[in-house]
Amino acid sequence: MTTSKLMHHTERKRIVIKLGGSMLERLSDEFFMKFMELRNEGNEIIIVHGGGPFINEALKKNGIDSKIDDGIRVTCEKSIAIVKQVLVGEVNTCLVHQLNQKGIEAIGLNGFDGKLLECSMLDEKRYGFVGDIQSVNNKIIEKLFAASIVPVISCLGATNDGIALNVNADTVASKVALEIGANSLLLVTDTPGIKIDSQLQQVASPSQLSEWVGTGDIYGGMIPKVNAAIACLNAGIPTVQIVDQYLTGTMIAYEEVLN
Ligand SMILES: Nc1ncnc2c1ncn2[C@@H]1O[C@H](COP(=O)(O)OP(=O)(O)O)[C@@H](O)[C@H]1O
Numbered sequence: 001m002t003t004s005k006l007m008h009h010t011e012r013k014r015i016v017i018k019l020g021g022s023m024l025e026r027l028s029d030e031f032f033m034k035f036m037e038l039r040n041e042g043n044e045i046i047i048v049h050g051g052g053p054f055i056n057e058a059l060k061k062n063g064i065d066s067k068i069d070d071g072i073r074v075t076c077e078k079s080i081a082i083v084k085q086v087l088v089g090e091v092n093t094c095l096v097h098q099l100n101q102k103g104i105e106a107i108g109l110n111g112f113d114g115k116l117l118e119c120s121m122l123d124e125k126r127y128g129f130v131g132d133i134q135s136v137n138n139k140i141i142e143k144l145f146a147a148s149i150v151p152v153i154s155c156l157g158a159t160n161d162g163i164a165l166n167v168n169a170d171t172v173a174s175k176v177a178l179e180i181g182a183n184s185l186l187l188v189t190d191t192p193g194i195k196i197d198s199q200l201q202q203v204a205s206p207s208q209l210s211e212w213v214g215t216g217d218i219y220g221g222m223i224p225k226v227n228a229a230i231a232c233l234n235a236g237i238p239t240v241q242i243v244d245q246y247l248t249g250t251m252i253a254y255e256e257v258l259n
């Protein structure tokens with residue numbers, strides 16, 4: 001990854017907004033207003049979404065047990081069919097509909113579209129049908145940006161042979177952010193940022209985050225978020241924010257940026 005790839009030399013900013021499944025049902029008018037404000041300022045915005053709670057529900061309905069290992073779902077062959085149906089067939093279409101209803105022209109994509117998320121298997125023995133993103137083909141995203149259309153990406157990857165793979169949505173968001181040279185990444189979730197001993201952290205550095213993962217103060221679904229944030233900072237994106245739907249929460253950056 002060259003640094004030039006990370007610098008997008010135009011006036012407008014590129015912003016990746018990741019919407020967690022935990023808050024998709026509660027998207028408020030205020031969220032859409034903030035979204036439109038960002039767009040009206042001329043920024044290019046991509047949405048990446050998850051759908052963890054909806055997947056849990058669908059697996060349960062089908063009598064399939066599922067295990068989450070450090071925030072990553074162990075995905076068997078039966079599960080991946082359900083994951084695909086839920087993410088692409090239900091969550092993505094619903095979100096695209098909501099945006100279009102608000103007058104925001106949006107198009108749904110998954111990892112198969114334009115070979116957007118080319119994956120290999122992360123660790124077949126440990127995780128089953130879970131993808132490790134090898135490349136993000138951003139050509140299709142650039143075409144949509146040029147046409148002022150908001151891409152709405154679901155976190156389903158694909159192998160070169162056309163096998164669908166489950167990918168954590170925070171990981172997809174960080175890889176997309178890096179590939180398009182985003183200026184900022186917002187991970188929108190059901191909590192207004194990182195809490196330690198019930199204290200909300202306004203700011204956090206990568207070294208603090210690693211320490212909190214080690215002590216267990218950061219656990220479960222927050223782990224892929226902090227890993228995604230650290231990967232983005234290491235690759236040159238100055239800040240990542242973990243926020244609620246009002247876009248307030250924790251700002252993550254290196255100490256020198258925070259000071
Ligand atoms: N230190 C922490 N501060 C806040 N939330 C945390 C922390 N550690 C773990 N979590 C958990 O992470 C959850 C958010 O992750 P997740 O449920 O995967 O959300 P999403 O569906 O938005 O990706 C929170 O609801 C909370 O239960």
Ligand SMILES: CC(=O)N[C@@H](CCC(=O)OP(=O)(O)O)C(=O)O
Pocket residue numbers: 019020021022049050051052053055071072073083130155166167168169170221
């Ligand atoms: C491999 C893996 O863990 N995939 C996730 C994909 C959905 C997701 O990430 O949803 P949230 O953003 O709501 O957490 C899963 O199956 O839950």
